[in-house]
Amino acid sequence: MGANKNKSMISKITESRNFGLVLGLIVLLIIAAIITPSMYSVNSIVNMLQNNAVYGLLAIGEMMVILTGGIDISIGAILSLSGVVCCRLMAENPDVPSIVWILLALVIGIICGAFNGLIVGYFKMVPMIATLGTMYAFRGFSFLFSGGEWWFPHQFTEGYQAFATKKIIGLPSILWILIIVFILAIIFLGYTRRGRRIYAIGTNRESSQVAGIKEARVTFLAMTICGMMAGLAGMLYTANYATCSYSIGDSYEMTAIAICILGGVSITGGKGKVDGVIIGFLMMAVITYFISLLPGLSVWSDAIQGAIIIAAVALNIFTERSAAKRALKERSALI
Numbered sequence: 001m002g003a004n005k006n007k008s009m010i011s012k013i014t015e016s017r018n019f020g021l022v023l024g025l026i027v028l029l030i031i032a033a034i035i036t037p038s039m040y041s042v043n044s045i046v047n048m049l050q051n052n053a054v055y056g057l058l059a060i061g062e063m064m065v066i067l068t069g070g071i072d073i074s075i076g077a078i079l080s081l082s083g084v085v086c087c088r089l090m091a092e093n094p095d096v097p098s099i100v101w102i103l104l105a106l107v108i109g110i111i112c113g114a115f116n117g118l119i120v121g122y123f124k125m126v127p128m129i130a131t132l133g134t135m136y137a138f139r140g141f142s143f144l145f146s147g148g149e150w151w152f153p154h155q156f157t158e159g160y161q162a163f164a165t166k167k168i169i170g171l172p173s174i175l176w177i178l179i180i181v182f183i184l185a186i187i188f189l190g191y192t193r194r195g196r197r198i199y200a201i202g203t204n205r206e207s208s209q210v211a212g213i214k215e216a217r218v219t220f221l222a223m224t225i226c227g228m229m230a231g232l233a234g235m236l237y238t239a240n241y242a243t244c245s246y247s248i249g250d251s252y253e254m255t256a257i258a259i260c261i262l263g264g265v266s267i268t269g270g271k272g273k274v275d276g277v278i279i280g281f282l283m284m285a286v287i288t289y290f291i292s293l294l295p296g297l298s299v300w301s302d303a304i305q306g307a308i309i310i311a312a313v314a315l316n317i318f319t320e321r322s323a324a325k326r327a328l329k330e331r332s333a334l335i
Contacts, residue, residue: 021264021279028286036293044289046171050164050240052285053178054079054233058256059263059277060185061113061229064222066260067189069202069269070127072116072223075230075256077138079249082108082234084142087151087244090160098159105235106228112138113227117220135253142246153242164239174236181229186274198222202269258305259284261312284308 033040058075065072085108086101116134119125164174189195197218200208205215238244263280265272291304 021262021276021283025279025283025286028283028290032286032290036290046175048285048289049175050172052281052288053174054237054240055252055255055259055284056178056278056281057181057229057233057236058252059259059281060181060274061226061233062253062256063185063260063263063265063272063274063277064189064198064225065127066257066265066267067198067202067269067272068219068222069205070120070219070222071257071267072113072131072226073128073253073257074112074116074131074135074138075226075233076249076252077135077142078109078112078227078230079234079237079252080246081112081138081142081145082231083238083244083248084146084234084246086235087155087238088145088149090157091151091155094157098157098163101160102163102232102235105231107231109228109231109234110224111227112231113224114220116227117223120223121216121219139246146244146246148246151238151244156239156242161239161242164236172240174240177232177236182274182278189274194218194221199270202266202271204270254309255284255305258309258312261309267313280312 058079061075062072082105086105089104090096090098090101112134116131119130119134120127162173163177164172166173168176189198197208197213198221200211200213201215201218209215234249237248259280260272260277261267261280262283263272263276263278265277287304287308
């Protein structure tokens with residue numbers, strides 16, 4: 001009896017989506033260690049995570065939308081708009097307390113996300129088409145507000161940069177912000193009513209409506225959170241690199257979507273957990289950093305990322321079909 005129980009527990013662990021992700025991450029780390037041993041100094045690891053932290057923020061926001069069965073491809077443009085507005089105003093008003101800029105970034109993200117949520121949730125526009133339109137609109141506003149200018153390190157105040165680069169217990173503040181966001185996302189999706197409703201409409205819209213869940217309201221909330229994360233990412237990106245132009249964030253939405261899919265978030269909605277997205281983020285960070293260390297691979301970075309997305313989607317489909325077959329066998333055994 002005990003042996004069967006242990007076997008059952010082992011089977012559950014090995015069949016878990018996260019088990020495969022962790023195994024893949026370990027294999028990736030071993031390969032990277034063999035080819036580029038210098039990658040595993042403490043400073044290299046911290047720099048790797050710091051330089052990819054923005055993707056983690058975007059992935060958490062994108063996850064909220066994908067869980068509802070939608071998608072948001074405007075987050076890179078929201079990042080750009082937020083970064084440009086904060087940088088221009090900061091450069092023109094260096095005496096303003098730095099906390100104002102992070103709050104402004106959140107407000108810009110919330111407004112953009114809420115607009116997406118309004119046209120998708122309440123006006124029933126197809127998410128991809130709606131956010132494709134707003135992507136161009138937000139990017140256009142970013143260009144207009146920037147006037148085509150760039151901002152460079154000497155124009156950034158120390159307080160502004162500190163939100164991303166100040167070391168706290170050995171880690172830059174941008175990583176502490178990312179960790180807090182991960183924790184809040186776990187609590188929100190796993191332990192709150194609104195979080196469970198996001199899963200519900202992504203799993204079965206008809207059933208959720210019968211249960212009294214307002215689909216438009218939930219979609220609006222998910223897209224607003226997504227926009228807020230993109231706005232925050234915009235300010236932190238510029239603080240981290242001390243540079244800004246309207247072109248920042250280009251194609252970042254694709255990396256965020258790749259992290260979500262790699263982390264086991266079903267593109268059809270309703271399935272996926274934050275811990276999987278965290279593992280997906282770590283895998284993408286290692287891959288990105290690994291590519292940057294090998295000049296010969298850098299020209300293949302987009303192709304490699306595309307291959308990762310295709311492989312992750314294929315793995316998701318295989319996992320879901322395998323789970324459905326197991327469930328069917330278990331039901332058949334009970335009959």
